[in-house]
Amino acid sequence: MKKYILLTAAMAVTLWSSAQKKGQWENLFNGKDLSGWHQLNGKANYTVENGEIVGTTVANTPNSFLCTDKLYGDFILELDLKVDPSMNSGIQIRSESTPEYRNGRVHGYQVEIDPSSRAWSGGIYDEARRDWLYPLTYNPAAQKAFKADGWNHYRVECIGSSIRTWVNGVPASNLVDNMTLKGFIALQVHAISKSDNPGKQIRWKNIRIQTGKLRPTPYDNIHVVNLIPNNLSAQEKANGIQLLWDGKTTKGWRGINRKDFPEKGWTIKDGVLTVQASNGQEEGMGGDIVTDKEYKAFELQFEFKLTKGANSGVKYFVTENYDTKGKSGIGLEYQVLDDKNHPDAKLGRNGDRTLSSLYDLIPRKITDKRALKPIGAWNDGRIVVYPDNRVEHYLNGYKVVEYVKGSPEFMQLVAISKYKDWKGFGLWKEGHILLQDHGNEVSFRSLKIKVLK
Known part of the structure; x- marks a missing residue:
């Protein structure tokens, strides 16, 4: 079935691409020399052979970039490339090099070329700036598109604030x-380690661009990473994503076990919803807030920002049928915590109270430390509850928790947790979404939800 979906997507993009008017395309490479290009940063070798630009690694030099002389805003870019399977590379788009930024260091969006087993080709990295913006953990189906031992066709669409990529026709x-x-477009030859041999090559050809009368490819259904706060893109809307918080008012939210929104303890300013610091205890100054609606199966997205030593949580399947005696609402919890400076991280079992864990039940698993951002940075949280009771937690694009709600394994974990005396814990078919007031300052924005059926 997955193979069929990939083939169908590839055919759709191919047909759409062929429908573009040929007169709109401009060649960025003349096939003969490097006219219109200049090299920045590293000293890798760029040559022209048989109508191809060839980038060759050299020792003891940083990342190298062959950059267009011209700057490009809105465009559609297509090219073909072939890379040594042991290399890493990328295509810079809307990129810059200025004296005031790290002495001219090339920085900006990079479309990844990754023939390794990680297979993130087509993902979007922010070179020398914000790190990964769209790792292919968001879109595992695309990891099969790249051919490590052959030529690959890339398509990049930059239109307004939208950046979309395809590898061999697969979104x-x-x-x-x-x-x-x-910014400029650039072809990267990545620096090599001291133990690596120089002389490895990447080749590019058929490099062409459209800058006028752009016709974006029809929407698909892959995950959208939207870094504009409290905003829904056209594709998100088409995919059924809705704002869970409007970024301005308390509409759709209220205090737990009450009909209105707390008069104190929570602030809304500049599109940010913040629980204020108070006593560091559950229910803090204003208390937890919950959605008016209850949800069964869903994809929940939220951004959060911690202050030093802060504790909070995003709970789901929250019920108001229990007497919590003034404590936080009861539900399954995506832990929001400063692991380094809050003692709760060292409690529980095996780290099951650390950031993004299923609180007091399942510890997160992180294989890449880049999933953890410094205190004060915005984080991308995501919870997916499928109709068949499978549940996943994500942190900054990385899957960190997965389990099956109600399974024997899940029930065994509940039986040895702090929830063991709460009858029916975690078995509710639907419930509210909750943002926890634990008496520490934590901010939220871009809360979005998609109902799954």
């Missing part, structure tokens, strides 16, 4: 971001 990334709307 790979969909990013919405407005940090940089214009």
Whole structure:
């Protein structure tokens, strides 16, 4: 079935691409020399052979970039590339190099070329700036599109704040971001380690661009990473994503076990919903807040920002049928915590109270430390509850928890947790979404939900 979906997507993009008017395309490479390009940063070798640009690694030099002389804002870019399977590379788009930024260091969006077993080709990295913006953990189906031992066709669409990529006709990334709307295009030869042998090559050909009368590819259904706060892109709307908080008012939210929103303890300013610091205890100054609606199966997205030593949580399947005696609402919890500076991280079992864990039940599993951002940075949280009771937690694009609600394994964990005396814990068919007031300052924004059927 997955193979059929990939083939169908590839055919759709191929047909759409062929429908573009040939007169709109401009060649960025003349096939003969490097006219219109210049090299920045590293000293890798760039040559022209048989109508191809060839980038060759050299020792003791940083990342190298062959950059267009011109700057491009809105465009559709297509090219073909072939890379040594042991290399890493990328295509810079809307990128910059200025004296005031790290002495001219090339920085900006990079479309990944990754023939390794990680297989993130087509993902979007922010070179020398914000790290990964769209790792292919968001879109595992696209990890099969790249051919490590052959030529690959890339398509990149940058239109307004939308950046979309395809690898061999398969949709790979969909990013919405407005940090940089214009810049140069560049072909990267990545630096090599001291133990690696120089002389490895990447080849590019058929490099062409459209800049006028752009016709974006029809929407698909892959995950959208939208970095514009409290915003829904056209594709998100088409995919059934809705704002769970409007970024301005308390509409759709209320205090737990009450009909209105707390008069104190929570603030709304500049599109950010913040629980204020108070006593560091559950129910703090204003108390937990919950959605008016209850949800069964859903995909929940939220951004959160911690202050030093802060504790909070995003709970789901929250019920108001229990007397919590003034404590926080009862439900399954995506832990929101400063692991380093809050003692709760060392309690529980095996780290099951650390950031993004299923609180007091299942510890997170992180294989890449880049999933953990410093205190004060915005984090991307995501909870997916499927109709068949499978549940997943994500942190900054990385899957960190998975379990089956109500399974024997789940029930065994409940039986040895702090929830063991709460009858029916975790078995509710639906419940509210809750943001926890634990007496520490924590901010939220871009809360979104998609109901799954």
